Amino acid sequence: MKDAKAEAIETGEPNWRENCAVEPDRLPADIVEALSDLYCAGTNAYVDHDWFDAPTIEDAVARVRDL
């Protein structure tokens, strides 16, 4: 990615992403779930209301940290 960006800066060409060789991978299911829980738990905590069915923020954070 760095090479493509460097080249783009040199040539002034805006569409550098097309020159990148690497495609992003899919994440494993447990990571996706942990992320989902984190967004939901975090929002529940921030707005001080359990809009989402999610673990506590402490549990959600711990789970992500353990990944």
Next chain:
Amino acid sequence: MTSVKDFRVEEEPTATDLGRGRFVFSDRYSVFDWGEMPDHVPNKGASLCLMGAYNFELLDVNHVPTHYLGVVEDGEVKELGECESPPTEMAIELTQVPDLPHADGAYDYDAYHEAAGDNYLIPLEIVFRNTVPVGSSLRRRGEPADYGLDADEWPDEAVSLPEPVVEFSTKYEEQDRYLSRAEADDIAGKVDLGRLEELALAVNHVLTERADEAGFDHEDGKIECLYHDGTVKVGDVVGTFDENRFPTADSRSRKRSSASTTSASSPSGSRP
């Protein structure tokens, strides 16, 4: 760069009047500088919409003007408190976004403002910071003393700023860049940079207070603004886990170095 929220026009803005639109928050996520990733994260969209709406309503109570009109449930625009379940759609006022011509390696902001008149999206991102982590690009742009810190060098850990720092970067350039005050002032057009700074600090204050009450720190965030007929309003979405960094009290006491909880999980990563 791909956006993780979709945008819909309900009523087009005119040269003089604001229109109406919708943000539809998806479960997609993107990584800084690349774009959309292949996965969807369940409830991410609803979480961002809810937090964004909550913050807009908080800003309203604090007399900070925004483009927020409400959230949408069952086809009706309503306040968050009237919703039965987390909304994924937000109603907003719309302004004009003229083309930003790009030729010979330069962007033509004069053309932008010519078309913009008195009704336009200000083509800047206004970043506010309360702390400066180890990886922050702010460290390259200035010395600690420039930001009121009593140190000759940047320490090997995150540092809290005595006063929040506001910076401006471009929004519509292919490689967005931080700007000097003079450049930002130019790009802002007829809008006074001081007013933008004032709004950024007001938003930062409201979010930081809310975060603190909820057990989070608030490291940094950004706003975008629109100008209409003499009034500057906060636009886009404010104070979500994708746009801002809200480390929990737990991570705050255990780890004083850069990685916050949300920058570990938030695919948009750290703020450069």
